[in-house]
Amino acid sequence: MLALLLAGCAPSVDPIERLGRKAAQRVRPRSPATEQPYLRWGLTAPLPAPPHPPARPAHPAARTSGLPPVLDHVDTPDRVVFLTYDDGAERDPGFVDMVRELRLPVTLFLTDSVAGPGYGHFAHLLAVGADLQNHTLDHPSLRGLPYAGQRAEICGQRDKLHARFGVRPRLFRPPYGLYDTTTLRAAAHCDVSAVVLWRAALTDTDLRFTHGPHALRPGDVLLVTSDDDDLAGPTLRERTTRLLRGIQGEGLTVGRLQDYL
Numbered sequence: 001m002l003a004l005l006l007a008g009c010a011p012s013v014d015p016i017e018r019l020g021r022k023a024a025q026r027v028r029p030r031s032p033a034t035e036q037p038y039l040r041w042g043l044t045a046p047l048p049a050p051p052h053p054p055a056r057p058a059h060p061a062a063r064t065s066g067l068p069p070v071l072d073h074v075d076t077p078d079r080v081v082f083l084t085y086d087d088g089a090e091r092d093p094g095f096v097d098m099v100r101e102l103r104l105p106v107t108l109f110l111t112d113s114v115a116g117p118g119y120g121h122f123a124h125l126l127a128v129g130a131d132l133q134n135h136t137l138d139h140p141s142l143r144g145l146p147y148a149g150q151r152a153e154i155c156g157q158r159d160k161l162h163a164r165f166g167v168r169p170r171l172f173r174p175p176y177g178l179y180d181t182t183t184l185r186a187a188a189h190c191d192v193s194a195v196v197l198w199r200a201a202l203t204d205t206d207l208r209f210t211h212g213p214h215a216l217r218p219g220d221v222l223l224v225t226s227d228d229d230d231l232a233g234p235t236l237r238e239r240t241t242r243l244l245r246g247i248q249g250e251g252l253t254v255g256r257l258q259d260y261l
């Protein structure tokens with residue numbers, strides 16, 4: 001599926017944008033030093049900025065139950081999808097450059113015991129515009145655990161992220177995507193406004209949809225992951241570039257998740 005998706009034709013170029021690119025080429029011949037960032041990162045066209053302000057969805061479930069909604073898709077008319085990354089094990093300095101140069105609004109769900117040794121790396125990502133959100137202290141499977149233990153995992157990582165980075169995470173992703181009603185109660189206690197799963201995950205080899213149509217749709221939350229045992233696989237940057245090409249091929253761009261929730 002990914003092969004089909006990523007082999008799709010190049011996105012059409014707006015005539016005005018094409019004119020602008022021609023003008024830019026006339027005054028500034030391409031060279032490695034002056035190349036547009038999207039070319040440097042393997043794209044054939046710039047990533048359009050998401051609409052601003054975005055069209056916000058309503059969460060009637062949250063209003064009636066007092067619990068945060070669980071979602072893997074945002075209802076929005078905007079032609080955006082959302083890029084998320086988990087845990088914090090991969091610390092590729094080049095990925096920081098990619099996020100900065102493409103102004104890529106990525107969301108990282110960090111686990112303290114995994115990301116902790118690399119807090120400097122994540123501080124750089126925060127500085128170039130990434131959002132840091134909550135993925136527990138120790139990455140347990142929360143489903144079935146007592147309330148106090150779940151609350152300690154979620155509030156504990158909220159407090160760590162605030163102490164380390166000054167951020168106040170409002171989004172939470174349970175490890176392995178597993179949760180129960182106790183998780184939602186604990187998350188609400190820890191200031192979580194939405195529990196975020198994913199509708200499709202990009203592995204080293206393909207894009208795996210969790211349910212629904214096997215095609216990207218506006219509002220989809222995407223997880224960029226890797227096959228842990230494949231050290232020779234594509235880098236985080238390479239996997240992100242492949243996914244971005246697929247996103248562009250569908251006429252979509254990347255939105256900032258926390259602007260929509």
Ligand SMILES: [Zn+2]
Pocket residue numbers: 086087135139175176
């Ligand atoms: Zn995880």
